[in-house]
Structures are given as C-alpha cells and as structure tokens.
Amino acid sequence: MSKSIKPTSGTIKYRLKDGNSKKETSIILDYSFGRNNRIKFATGYKVLPKNWDKTYQRIRAVSTIRNREKVNSDLLNFSSEFVDAVSKLDDLEKQNKNVLKSLLFKIVRKNENNDSIITTFFEYADDYIEKRENQAKNIDAVKLSPITIRSYKQTVNRLKEFNSRVNYNLDFDNINMNFYYTFIKYLEDNNYSVNTIGKHIKNLVTILNRATEDGINTNLKYKHSEFKMVSEETVSIYLTEADIDALYKTDLSKTKDWELARDIFLIGYYTGQRVSDYNGITKDQIKTFNGKEVFEFKQQKTSKRVYVPIHRRVKKIMEQRYNGFPPRKLNNPDINEYIKEAGRKAEINEQVTIQKTVGGKKTSETVPKYKLIVSHTARRSFCTNAYLSKMPTIDIMSISGHSTEREFYKYIKVTPQERAVKIADSAFFKN
Template identity: 30%
Template sequence: MQVSFTLRKDKITKSGLMPVRMLITSNGERIRKSVRNVKTLEKYWKNQRIKPNLKSEDYNFHVEYNKQLDDLENKVKLIFRYALLNDIEADKNYILQQLDNKNFGKNSIAPKFIDSFDEFIETNRSSKAEGTIKKYVSTINFIKDFQQYSNYDLSFNNIDLNFYEKFRDYAFNERNTLNNYFGRLIAGIKTFMNWAYERNYHENLEFKKFKTIHNTIEVIYLTMDELMALYNYKFDSKRLEHVRDFYCMGAFTGLRFSDLSQLKPSNIYPDEIRLSIQKTKSIGHVTPLNNFSKAILKKYAGTIYEPIPSISGQKFNKYIKECCKKVGIDTPVNTTRYIGQRRVDKVQPKHELITSHTAKKSFITNSLILGMKEMVVRNITGNIDEKSFKRYVEIAEDFKKQEMDNTWNKL
C-alpha cells in the first residue's frame, strides 16, 4: 500500500491555485480522493507537500495544509492496519467509507491493545535478544492477569494514570511484586506504547507520565577465595563439574551467560576470545584469556563439549546453587527489597543467591580489587552504564580499606 499526493492541474483556479488529490495504490488498484479545502500555487509544491512562502509574500497556510495531508496519510495507514488485524478486505468502497467516517480511530474500532502487543513481540523477535523478548512476554502475561483480576477495559486510550495506579496496586497488593520488577513491567509498557504510537495505533501520550521504580540492590559476587574454592573443588558429578566450569569461565572472562552459550571453537584464539556480543550487538568483541580460562578451554578441547559444556539457563541457576553449597559458600548475606513502601529483609546463605548473572559481577569486582584499571574492565565487559559501574568501584575500594584495617592497622 502506498499513499501519494498530486496537484490537480486540470482544476486550476483563475488565481492559479490547484487542488490537492490523494492517490492510494493497493494490490494494483488505484483510489483517488480530493483533499477538501487544500489548494496551493504550483511554485509552492515540493515533495508532495507545500513549502513555506517567502517573507515578502502572503501567508500560504503551509503549516495547516501539510498537517491535514499528514493526518490523512496516517488515517489511511490506520485503516489498512485495522483491516489486516480484523481480516477485512480493504477494497475501494471500504477505504472511501472509512475515510469519510469521522469516528474512525476511536476506541470502538482502533487496533486492539492485546493483539497489538502480540504483534509488537513478534515484530521484535528478529532484532532483539532472547532475554528481551522474554521480558516482553512476561509483561503482557502480567497485564492479562491484571485484566482478568480487575476487569479493566484495556484499550490504547485507557492506558492513563488511572490504569497506572490500578496496575501498581494490583502488582504490590495482590502479587507482592518487588519494586524493581514492577519498574521493568512499566518500562516494557512504555516501550510498547511508544512503538504503537509511531505506527499511528493511538494518539494517547499519558503513558509518558508513568514512573518506573528502581531500588539499588546488593551486588552479589564470589570473592577470590570463594571463586578459587569453587574452581578447585573435586566434584563427583560430571553434571556439577560442567556447571562449575561454565560459571568459572564467566567469572574469569566477564562474558555473559548468553554469550558463553553461543561460544564455538572458531571463536577461540590462543590468547583471546572473539565473538559478537548478543546483548549489545557488538561485532568482533575481544575478550582476553587468563591462565584460568585457558585451562578450562584446554580441558574440553577435542571433546564433544568443546569449547565448554552448555546448559539451559533455568537448570544452570539451580545447579550452580548446588555446586556452591557443596563447596561451602554459605556466608550469611543480608538482602533488602521493597514491595511498594513495604520493606522486606532476608538473611540467606550465599549459595542461594548465586546465579549466572553473578559470574560477570564476580569478574568485575575481583578485577578491580586485584588492580585492573577501570577503563580496561569496562572495555572487556562491554556495555555497563556509569552508575552501575560506580557501585563495583565502591565495593572494590571498601574491600581495600578492610584489608588495610586487617593488616597494617593491627600492628
């Protein structure tokens, strides 16, 4: 489907004004429709729009007329989109009928919110990381649960502050949702609403007022002593040994779980790993190898597991906790989370908090403690925002102060 605008030179007035006509081309059929009350001199017509007049000339209403043309083109796109979503044949009669329908685009016939969210997910599958798509799916599933619980009328025009407050109360009071997860849900909704707005599915910008919530949480990582204890532990189970090696590979290189999972022998070089980073889309990223990561790769070279054994994320997070428990990584760790304004404090043995994400955190923190320059750490690990990285630096500085207190200050 294409929309274009032309001048009706055959309808020129005595003053030289020419009416504008819209031409819609779809499936080999052409639909012509005059644009009401829009006329211009030929000298102002350029790239299917009316260019501004000179200061010395009378005002030619280019702003008002161009807006009318833009609105008309957007309406045509919305009509075709609605027809596609609802299996309606968009023939000439249907298009002209809806163009004359002043109510088109209102709640009654606008694209459906849930259907459009599903389309949003499918559209992004080819360009977004798998983890991002999972977040989008979790968001729409949470919204569906909210709709079923509250009977809220979900439509584009109803995504407003009233929706936000009801959705927030449901998340905190009925689902005991942590603030940071609620913040991710709201971020997902805002991303979708922006996507839909750009496609002219709605004109509602109330969602821009939604506040995402984010509370700073503890950085969970393995200290060098804990990491080396895990690395050197002799497991009776090959399953746990493989999980341990995969985790340690992340903790020795700073690579994410998703990047380690796609690692191939062709990515391995004598002193480095070269691969495209899945999350940041960085091409040819170089990760230096140290003696520990080289030893793990050497262990599996020439085996069916080369370069390293892989495992699904869900099972991995379960098994790495089991590994750390066997090693004795059980230091009590205090964690604080918030559900709305309600504070939730927990004390857990450290092994219960170890997941695939803590491998990269362990690499960053231990590298800084061992004296690696901040710029080098950031370069190796890729995309870390300034605020997040500052927290790792502070942890490293605190560790150095503790070591000073435990050594020199005891003399």
C-alpha cells in the same frame, strides 16, 4: 490559499513533528474531524525543516534529496487512499478514532497481508510482540533476545489478567494515572515485587511509545512524570578471589552436571563476558596473537568484538576435562541451579541479608551467599576483582564491553572501605 485536503468528514494536513529542529524530523499526517477530534500519524519519512514547504506541505525541489519525488508522491497517495477509505465508512465509523487510525495504519504501513484491522491496545500489543519475535528469528535483523520477548509477553499477560479480574475495559484512551495506580495496586495485591512491577511498567511504556509513533495511540497521558518505572536496589553479589579459588578447587567429579556448570561459570569469570557469550564458546573462537592465545567474542548484546587472554586455569579446565576444547553449552536455568549447588559444596557460606518489597510490604531475609550465585555473577565478579587488583579501568572495560566509566562504576560491587584501600595504594598517597 490552504493546500490541505478536505474530505467530507475532516481535514488532512501534513506537518513536521519539530519545525525548529536542526536535524531531520518526522513528517506527520494530521487529520482533524468532527468536533475537536484529531489524529496524528507518523508517515515514516523525515526531512530537514529548511527543505519542507509548509504552504504546499511537500518537500521542496532540492537537488540533493534523491527520493523527493517518491516521498511527495507517497504523501499524495496516503491522502487519496485515506479519503477514499473514509468515504466508504458509515457515519459512526467516521467518528471512531480506532477505526480511522487502523485505516491509516494499513495505508501508510502498507500492511496488505494483514486483513484484520488493529483497533485496540491488546490487538496492537499482540501484533507488536509477534513482529518482534519474527524479527528475532531473522538473521539479518537487529536481534531481540528471547528473554526480552518473553518479558514483553509476561507484561501483556499480566495486563490481560488485570483487565479481566478488575473489569477495567483497558484500551489506549483510558491508560492514564488512574489506570497506573490501579494496575500497581493489583500487582501488589498479587505479591509481585517492586522490581517486577517496574519491569511491567517499563515494557508497557515501550509498547505505548511505538503505538504512538505508528499513529495508533494519541493519548499521551502515560508520559506524565508520575507514570514511571518503580524500582529498588537489589542485592547483586560478587564472588571474592577466595570464593573463586574455593569453587575452582572443589572436587565435583561425582556430580557431572554441577562440574559442567562450575566450569562454564569459571570461564565466564575469567573472560568477563555475559552468559550469552561465554556459554557455548567454540574452538574457532580461540586465536593466537604474538604467541598468546585469546578468545575472540562478538558480543551478542552490543555487537562489539573483544579479545580476552585465555587464563591458565581456563586452559587447564579445557585440557583436563574437555580434550582441549571449551565445555559444551548448558541451558542458563540449569547453570543457575547447578552453580548454587557447586557454591554450597565449595562452602561459600557468608551470610547475606536481602531486603525487598513484595506485595507492598518490606521483607528481610538472611541467606548463605551461595544461594544468590547466578550465571551473571561471573561477569560482575570479574569486573569487581579486576578493579580491586588495580587493573586499569580502561582495560577492564575493553574486555567487559562497558561503554562509559560511569556505567562501569555503577556495575561493580566495591564497598567504600575497599575503594579507600585501593586509593591508599596509589602513587599519590605513597609518595
């Protein structure tokens, strides 16, 4: 006997996302209506397949599942509320996937405070970004960086421009390979680089994945193997020990902004941290263990707590120019601008060739090295120089926060020749 619920316009069933899983899997509300029309919507609940009653579409009476009654009650309420909501629609609305998905979204997600019904891709994308932005402001929530949120906004803005200029009528149902190639060509025609295009594809897929999980999107053509992020290797420089020495010794006392940026950058280099951690260090982060002064960091990106010895040059910078304190925080765009000027003054002029694809065309340009210095160069330079100095990789990673050696080796900038020299100094080749 079927236990599914049959409203006048369709059939509701509950099923598991993966009935063969050894782990908990999502409970999916499956609504079939009309001719070959179907909506799948994640209820937000998970269960082990062995604890799921397929016939009755409920969690079995298992004593170890404390919230079983609540989950089963919610599933019943979802069905009841949805049937009631569908009965109030007109015949055209009952066949409209977007209207039906929005009803489920409001019922299952308990979105009573939002009276507007989310039906389109752009409505969902704007709502997604707004929620992530509010989440980032909540000190108790997992933080998304302002840079990540800005990146999402840029992607949605590019999509809106594309939609307007190409007159594509973009929505969930027509995001497919034709859209993918048309969107990429549009970006190329507007002189975007390969990596910028790849960033927008990556952000779009993130939003589509979440919309699919929320049951708003049922079109999975974006999961095609060719619907992928495009990229090309970029030139990421590191400063050699000689470059760092020149930067440290350069007199910038007449240009205080450059001097401040240089000092912050050098602290980033001698601590191996990300700019979000090394820019704005406070006195409270200075700790003493066994007579050794260290900086204590709780890395913003990973939440890892790391301790880094305070280098003598960092101590000298703080004592000579900042009354023993770390320098004040400086906006990251200003660091990126001023550190280039400091690098120019320090005569970091090695010529570097940059090759990249812009607007679908490969370009090549040779520039002095100082023009490529940014705040992140400090961390990459630390990791690379520490490796070349034969500091054990595990010790470098304990400072930088890299989780795996594979990730670390991809990150550092060491030529095959430099690696060969380092290997030549190992005990194996010396004995």
